[in-house]
Amino acid sequence: MINAAYKVGFILSLPVLFIFTCSSFNPQKNVTLSAIGGISLPAGFTATVLADSLGRARHLVVNSNGDIYVKLERLINGKGIMRLRDANKDGIAESVTGFGNYGGTGIAIKDGYLYASSNEDVFRYKINNNEVDTTSPEKIVTGLVNKRQHASKSIALDNAGNIYVNIGAPSNSCQEQDRAIGSKGQDPCPILETAGGVWQFKVNKLNQSYAEGIRYVTGIRNIVGLDWNNDVNELYAVQHGRDDLNRLYPDIYSIDESVELPAEELFLMKKGADFGWPYCYYDQFQNKKVNSPEYGGNKIKTDRCEDKDLPIYTFPGHWGPNALLFYTGNQFPEKYRNGAFIAWHGSWNRAPREQQGYFVTFLPFKNGKPSGDYEIFADGFAGENKTPQGANWRPCGLAQAPDGSLIISDDQKGRIWKVSYTGK
Amino acid sequence: MKKVFFTFLTGTFFLLIAWMQPAVPKATMERGKVVYDKACLSCHMPNGLGVPRMAPSLSKSKYVLGTKTKMIRIVLRGSEELPVNEDRDFTNPMAPILNLTDQQLADVLTFVRNSYGNRASVITAADVKYVKARMN
Numbered sequence: 001m002i003n004a005a006y007k008v009g010f011i012l013s014l015p016v017l018f019i020f021t022c023s024s025f026n027p028q029k030n031v032t033l034s035a036i037g038g039i040s041l042p043a044g045f046t047a048t049v050l051a052d053s054l055g056r057a058r059h060l061v062v063n064s065n066g067d068i069y070v071k072l073e074r075l076i077n078g079k080g081i082m083r084l085r086d087a088n089k090d091g092i093a094e095s096v097t098g099f100g101n102y103g104g105t106g107i108a109i110k111d112g113y114l115y116a117s118s119n120e121d122v123f124r125y126k127i128n129n130n131e132v133d134t135t136s137p138e139k140i141v142t143g144l145v146n147k148r149q150h151a152s153k154s155i156a157l158d159n160a161g162n163i164y165v166n167i168g169a170p171s172n173s174c175q176e177q178d179r180a181i182g183s184k185g186q187d188p189c190p191i192l193e194t195a196g197g198v199w200q201f202k203v204n205k206l207n208q209s210y211a212e213g214i215r216y217v218t219g220i221r222n223i224v225g226l227d228w229n230n231d232v233n234e235l236y237a238v239q240h241g242r243d244d245l246n247r248l249y250p251d252i253y254s255i256d257e258s259v260e261l262p263a264e265e266l267f268l269m270k271k272g273a274d275f276g277w278p279y280c281y282y283d284q285f286q287n288k289k290v291n292s293p294e295y296g297g298n299k300i301k302t303d304r305c306e307d308k309d310l311p312i313y314t315f316p317g318h319w320g321p322n323a324l325l326f327y328t329g330n331q332f333p334e335k336y337r338n339g340a341f342i343a344w345h346g347s348w349n350r351a352p353r354e355q356q357g358y359f360v361t362f363l364p365f366k367n368g369k370p371s372g373d374y375e376i377f378a379d380g381f382a383g384e385n386k387t388p389q390g391a392n393w394r395p396c397g398l399a400q401a402p403d404g405s406l407i408i409s410d411d412q413k414g415r416i417w418k419v420s421y422t423g424k
Numbered sequence: 425m426k427k428v429f430f431t432f433l434t435g436t437f438f439l440l441i442a443w444m445q446p447a448v449p450k451a452t453m454e455r456g457k458v459v460y461d462k463a464c465l466s467c468h469m470p471n472g473l474g475v476p477r478m479a480p481s482l483s484k485s486k487y488v489l490g491t492k493t494k495m496i497r498i499v500l501r502g503s504e505e506l507p508v509n510e511d512r513d514f515t516n517p518m519a520p521i522l523n524l525t526d527q528q529l530a531d532v533l534t535f536v537r538n539s540y541g542n543r544a545s546v547i548t549a550a551d552v553k554y555v556k557a558r559m560n
Contacts, residue, residue, distance in 0.1 A: 056477075073477075148508070148515045180502075180519030247466045348475040351465055389473040389481070412476070 037417050038392060040380040044333075047378075047419045048091030050407070051084050054414030058105040059154065059323060059397040061114070065130040066402060068093070070409060070416065071107040071116055073152070080104065081116055083132070084416065091418050099134035105152035105224065106165070110203070115163065117153040119146040122165060124203070140202075141165060143209040145195045149178075150222035156235060158228050163203050164235055165213075168222035169196035173242050173294045174278035181248055185294030189278050192218055196277055198226070198237070198269060217267075219274040219308065224345075224396075225324035231338045232368030235269040238321035238342055239311075242281055242292070243349045249293040257299075259350045260285075264319050265311035266340070268368065276308035284314045313370045319357035320345035322411075323398040326365070331404025332421045339364045341377065343395035343408065348388045358382035360395050360408060378408060378419065448538045448546055456535025459528045463521060464536070472540030478516045483540035492547050495533055496555040526552040 036047040056073035063069070068084040076082075079098025086093045106117035114125045114132050122141035126133045140163070144153060150168030157163050171178050174189035174196075189196070194210060197218035201208045216235070226237040246258030253261070262281035267273070276282075280289040280302075289305035291297030296304070315321070323343035327336050339362055346358035360378040364371045383392035397409035406419040467479035474481040482488050487498060487506070498505045503518040524532070526549040533552075537544035 148513070149517065151515065177519055178517055181521075181523050183519070244466055247462070250462070348469070348478065349466065352461070352470050387469065387471070387473070388475040388478070389469065389471075 037415065038380065038383070039378050039417065041378055041419060044421055044423045045419055046422050046424075047417045050086060050091060050416040050418045051082075051093045051096055052413070052415050054082055054096070054416065056103075056411040057082075057397065057409040057414045057416060058152065058411055059107045060399045060407060060409050060416070061107050061109045062399050062401045062407060063109055063114075063127065063130060064402055067130065068399065068401075068407060068416070069107055069109070069114060069116075069132070070397070071104055072414075073105060073411060074103045075101065080118075081107070086418075091420075093416075099132070100137070106155035108155050108157055108163075110157040113203070115140075115155055115157065115203075117141075117155050117165065119151040119153060120144050122153065122155060122163065122201070138206055140204075140206055141208050141213070144199075145170065150195075150240075152224055154224050154226040154237075156226045156228045157203065158235070159230070159233065161203050162200050164198050164200055164216060164226065164228070166198050166220070166223040166226055166237070167195045168224075168240075169220070169277065171278070172221075172244065173248075173292055175294055179244065179248070183294075185278060185292065187279075187295065191278075196220055198223065198235070200271075216271055217269045217273040217275065219276045219279075220267075221277040224322040225342060227324040227326055227340075229326045229338075229365075229368060230328065231326065231365070234368060236324060236326070236340070237267050237269060238315075238324050239265045239267065239275070239277075240320060241265065241317060242277070243318070245293065252293055252297075252299060255352065259353045260317050262317055263311070263314035264317060264321055266313040266315070266324075266342075266363075266370075267309070268312045270309075273309040274307070275311075276305055280305035280308050282311055282314060284316075313363060313374075315342075315361075315374065316356065318347040318349040320347055322394075322396045325398035325400060325406075327400060327406070329400055329404025332406075335364055336362065338366075340370075341398050341406065342374075343398050345394050345396055345411075346382060346386070346388060346391055355382075355386045355388070358386060358391055358394060360398070378417075381410065448534055452531055452546070453535055453538065455528075456531040456533075457539075459524065459532035460535055463524065463532065467516060467518070472536070474514075475516075478514055479518075480512070480514050481540075482536050482542070484542065488536055488542055489544050492533075492545065492551050493555050495537070496529070496547065496552055497559065499529060499533065500556065500559060525549075526556070 037049040055076040060070040070082045080102045081100035084093035085095040102118040104118040108115045123137040147170035149170040154166045175183040177183040198216045199213040200216040201213045222240040223237045241262040245253040263284035279295045291301045291304045322345040325341045344357035347355045358381045361374045362377040363374040381393040393410035394412040396411040399407040408417045472482040499521045502520040529552045530549045533547040
């Protein structure tokens with residue numbers, strides 16, 4: 001009898017044993033760890049992994065002594081800024097220390113100060129003899145719109161004592177009910193009063209907010225990649241274009257059109273420019289701005305867009321540009337000088353088609369204008385599973401080291417690469 | 425030893441019960457997937473795993489596997505119905521879904537409750553109607 005019960009028990013537990021066996025023998029998928037940190041680069045370039053598993057590593061900057069400061073989107077052990085120090089210059093940071101009790105994205109160094117942003121404020125820290133005085137940050141900008149969506153505040157500095165802060169629109173296309181099918185576009189869009197643009201503030205004034213700042217450019221949905229081009233003394237940025245044309249307007253846009261439209265736009269940001277969000281988007285196949293469907297658009301109409309400023313270059317839709325860097329170093333070959341590296345976080349809004357992006361591109365420049373077509377510079381970040389959730393890494397930040405190396409950050413896991421040119 | 429054996433036996437028994445639950449009719453799943461592809465896929469992705477920090481995964485989600493009422497309320501009220509905290513800091517809001525019939529909602533919710541590794545009870549059009557009537 002007992003014997004029989006055991007037999008029944010054994011038979012009943014077979015499926016369980018089977019499941020256990022399967023899971024324990026299922027080989028763990030190995031992350032491809034090549035000698036250069038799992039990515040691919042053009043011939044003549046190599047890379048090291050400076051640091052790994054830092055968390056959500058967003059933008060980063062390198063001080064003149066080589067110390068790298070990484071802004072984290074969320075605190076790790078209570079710290080929001082990590083300092084990586086590679087004193088022996090072997091391409092691997094021996095020391096990782098942290099400070100700053102706020103998460104965020106923006107970080108920059110200019111004239112002896114480190115600047116960093118939370119999703120509402122901008123702080124600065126004095127740098128004395130290559131050490132950041134972490135004890136007494138000054139809050140220079142405060143009270144910026146933060147409604148979670150497009151909340152990161154990217155920063156860039158000019159050579160005249162100004163700091164530029166992107167304030168992303170907390171919205172897809174300024175509908176009355178954001179992202180809802182059938183909801184009308186608000187006209188005029190009230191979001192543009194306090195967001196949807198780049199604001200200019202003074203670097204040396206405390207507690208500035210909207211009243212003290214200047215709305216430098218408007219009509220921008222969201223920007224993460226923002227940089228000052230010292231070659232021509234102008235501000236540039238790459239926009240995250242709108243989402244979901246097909247889901248919201250299936251009668252106007254096919255899935256394939258929605259996957260490609262709108263273009264991700266590269267802007268030269270002259271003071272006073274209006275790039276048209278939310279009323280317009282750029283159609284890279286027609287080479288013009290057309291009305292958004294929330295504002296009477298039908299893929300063709302352009303009456304809301306004729307006075308809007310145009311991009312200086314466009315990329316395929318939804319790639320997600322998270323960093324822009326004008327390369328001014330001498331280490332890389334001549335063609336890279338003053339050109340633009342862009343870190344593409346990688347798409348999600350191209351589903352159900354294959355996702356794209358998840359790489360770093362290079363666009364050559366001459367006199368502040370693109371002088372050729374883009375090429376993929378660093379690739380392979382996603383690995384085999386090119387989806388936002390399955391990607392190994394997602395490029396998010398770019399910085400140039402004093403020796404001319406390019407530093408790349410990833411905010412999926414927090415890997416930092418140092419890319420160098422060897423010519424071999 | 426005996427205790428371990430009986431725990432094992434009981435566990436296995438409940439697993440069997442779970443397996444014996446009537447499968448969701450194929451037609452319901454197919455109708456649900458059609459609705460999912462149009463209304464949900466864009467953010468929650470073809471594999472239901474969402475977009476990190478932007479749109480949550482539906483796989484093994486406690487809201488997907490929770491009560492029918494809560495899940496119906498989430499689609500009718502959007503992300504307003506959900507808390508925001510350290511574990512749930514998704515940046516893209518979900519709009520209330522008001523353009524689907526009770527039957528379409530029932531189909532898509534049943535599809536999600538029984539896809540992406542989920543297993544939960546069927547939601548019917550009558551369930552949707554019942555919850556709708558008690559909202560506002």
